[in-house]
Amino acid sequence: MFLVHEVGMRDGLQMEKQLVPFETKVKWIEKMIESKVDIIQLGSFVHKEKMPQMADSDELFNYFNKKKYNVVFSGLALNERGMERALACGVNLLCLGVSASETHSQKNTRMSVDEATERIINIAKESMKAGLEVQTSVQSALGCGFEGAIPEEKVLTIIKKYLDAGIRKVSLADTAGYGNPAQVERMVCAIKELDAELEIACHFHNTYGMGLVNYYAAMKRGAKVFESSTGGLGGCPFTKLAAGNVCTEDLINLLNQMGLRKDIDINVFIELAKEMAEFFQRELPGYVYKAGLMKK
């Protein structure tokens, strides 16, 4: 079964200058929970001043951990301090990552890929020891806006290190949206050859319109989790030209049309995309929320 990981409240909002009030976030997240989507990313544990939009992440986890929901809440941490905050507020799934591009890694962390990998693996091990589920990603895994092509071997080397550390969930992040479906099929197969049981997640950007085609390619080769954002809101502030997550309701529509994941309520995301478009006073990139559901 393919899983949908909604990341709009983190990767969607972090690009937005207009702050979303805590109460609005709560209302949006409550709707996402009602949709029965599998995983919801509530925020990231970065410095408040660096990213004011994420300042209430801990508070959101504390709020939603008061009740028991049938959903996994994920959060993103960039460093040891982030991990401590994640542990303190009861994150279910901690997302960590390094970039396979030296330039992107330096700009993002001021560390080489090797240094960043070692550091992230230590944080991952400590988090797992403390009882957290952990997913580690390889950013710029399919190309880099600064460097262009990234050798597949460089990505696989990082994943081998993740495997050696006992990590069982990895995410391929196409930060710059450079991936193409033939490449995605090769990459997912190569990872499956390293370890057929490893859970592969995909976090692809739609900068060049190839988000859904790359997700389909990854599905065909056995990737399991697909990260997307309501309305297609967002991107990554640290890379050149990154724009647009894959849109959640467009992804769910694709799955639904193939007879899959009809248990997730697409209407929730269609209404939410409209509400977010209204909130930010602009059209979002998603297609289905504008076209409406297909006639059955």
Next chain:
Amino acid sequence: MFLVHEVGMRDGLQMEKQLVPFETKVKWIEKMIESKVDIIQLGSFVHKEKMPQMADSDELFNYFNKKKYNVVFSGLALNERGMERALACGVNLLCLGVSASETHSQKNTRMSVDEATERIINIAKESMKAGLEVQTSVQSALGCGFEGAIPEEKVLTIIKKYLDAGIRKVSLADTAGYGNPAQVERMVCAIKELDAELEIACHFHNTYGMGLVNYYAAMKRGAKVFESSTGGLGGCPFTKLAAGNVCTEDLINLLNQMGLRKDIDINVFIELAKEMAEFFQRELPGYVYKAGLMKK
């Protein structure tokens, strides 16, 4: 080898109220020719009053037939009168079609699917006898905005009739943008089983954001020709909710990234999309013309 059939001057422009002057069309088409794209659709032979944007189609063929270009010029005809005009002005590839949806067929032609098919096949035969290359399409082949799902058997029945008539090029048109990649793979395989050597073209719309993923699915199963429009301009005026052709430069970028069709100059279409966006004073749906080429 996959072929790209640029249909922006027909399926792109027919949705636009703002008339494009003959000289502007000539300038745009000259650029398309320079790009070395395989097939360019110059217009359609419909009644001038019904579609004033297409009124100069015959004139465009006469203009471009004065010189010898290394490109195929295609035109669309809906009826016998259209065929006569196509023959008179020297079309290379005549595109004809019927809808697999009874409702769409009635709205489009005031005929049942069977009646329309018989009529189009007669026109196709006559055109082939007169020496034209002919491509016949099945519209609403992957679903219909009025009727919803269209049985695969209904599409295959039409294609069998095309085959019996000696037609060697068929196009699957996803008029409403309802297709999904699993369905596309099944459909293309089913057609290949009828006749492995038949040339299959795809004309899919991007209404729900699935245009490129469906093209990738079709490529994997042996479809050969892909119809697209510069900037993603256009749609079909006769169906509910149809919006947006697949964008030519996004399609070429997908092919290029997979190492294919690097002989077509993508920069021509990027510049042309910018020019068209300027002309129509609005953003077009394409991604690559906004994001720019990827770093190599």
